[in-house]
Structures are given as structure tokens and as C-alpha cells.
Amino acid sequence: MKETISVLIPEKEIERRVAELADSISKDFDGKTITLICILKGGIMFMVDLAKKIKQNVEFDFMDVSSYGNGTESSGNIKIDKDLKNPIEGKNIIIVEDIIDSGRTLKYLYRYLKDKKPANLKICTLLDKPERRVFDINVDYTGFEIPDEFIVGYGLDYAEKYRNLPYIGVLKTE
Ligand code: IMP
Ligand code: MG
DSSP states (O other): OOEEEEEEEOHHHHHHHHHHHHHHHHHHTTTOOEEEEEEETTTHHHHHHHHHHOSSOEEEEEEEEEEOSOTTSOTTOEEEEEOOSSOOTTOEEEEEEEEESSSHHHHHHHHHHHTTOOSEEEEEEEEEOGGGOOSOOOOSEEEEEOOSOOEEBTTBOBTTBSTTOSSEEEEEEO
């Protein structure tokens, strides 16, 4: 099957928007230390670039999750493949995700992390496909709202390919 990718968001545009998000975060947290929790693997490029532009001290942690069952089932169908390294009680936490589709992953993660009693818990996503939302979630920082297309690049993959593209593209298979 032939795969073609067309540029949806060029590198410069990502860079500009990530700097804006980092600015808002720096202001909202007013000098307080922030812990970014990267949702692997897709969130990695975004987290690294975001962290470099945040003014105050930033700590990193990582989680990897996978979902099973179909998208209309309850948000319980998530498996944690890699859990946090450090406790987050009393900390300022921002979940850093590549893309929100149904919202199932973040609905689950938000509850899971909230139970650990952080001082603050926010959600930051690079991309959002609002048309696809099934689970209601409150997103604090969004890079770009995009149409319902399959996206690759800048961390996002198709069968583990294309994560290292510096831009965000729409993948078509024929
Ligand atoms: P949700 O739980 O349905 O919101 O799905 C979110 C996860 O699905 C993201 O973290 C991605 O890993 C994956 N995903 C959703 N849409 C895309 C896409 O267009 N390209 C690549 N991965 C996607
Ligand atoms: Mg993901």
C-alpha cells in the first residue's frame, strides 16, 4: 500500500505555537516548579521543545499507556505499560499528550493522577480533534485544533513510522 504525507503544520508554525504555550504555562505557574508528565511515545518531541521554552524549573516524568476494546466503551479499558517514577503529591503537574482523539486516554489518566493528590493537575495537548470526542475532558492548553484526519510526524506515528518528521502531516494510504 502506498503511503503519502502532506504537510498540515510546518515546522516553523509548530515552533511558534509551542513557544506561545510555554509562555502561558510560565505565567500561569508564576515561578513555581512544574512537573511535565510525558505520555509516551507520541508526546516526546512536544515535551522536549515545550520544556526548553518554559522559564521556571521543570521536572520530567513519563508514562506509557495502551488502550484496548473499542472507542465507545468505558474509559476503564486502559492499561498502564509504564508508570510514574516519582510521587506527585503536592506537585504542579502538567500532562503532555500528542493528540486527543476520543478523549478516552486522558479521561482515564486524569482520574488516575488526580487520585495521587497533586497540588495542580493540567492537561496540555499539541493536537486536538474535537469532532472525534466521546469522553468529556477539560483541556487547559491546546496547540492546534485539527480536522478528523490521520496525523503523523513530530512524535506521532503510523505503525512506528514517521515519528521523526519535523512537521505535522496528514497520512493517506491507497
Ligand atoms: P484517545 O484515547 O482516543 O483520545 O486517543 C489518543 C491516542 O490515540 C493518542 O495519544 C495517539 O497515540 C493515538 N492517536 C489518535 N489519533 C491519532 C492520529 O491521527 N495519529 C497518530 N496517533 C493518533
Ligand atoms: Mg499517545
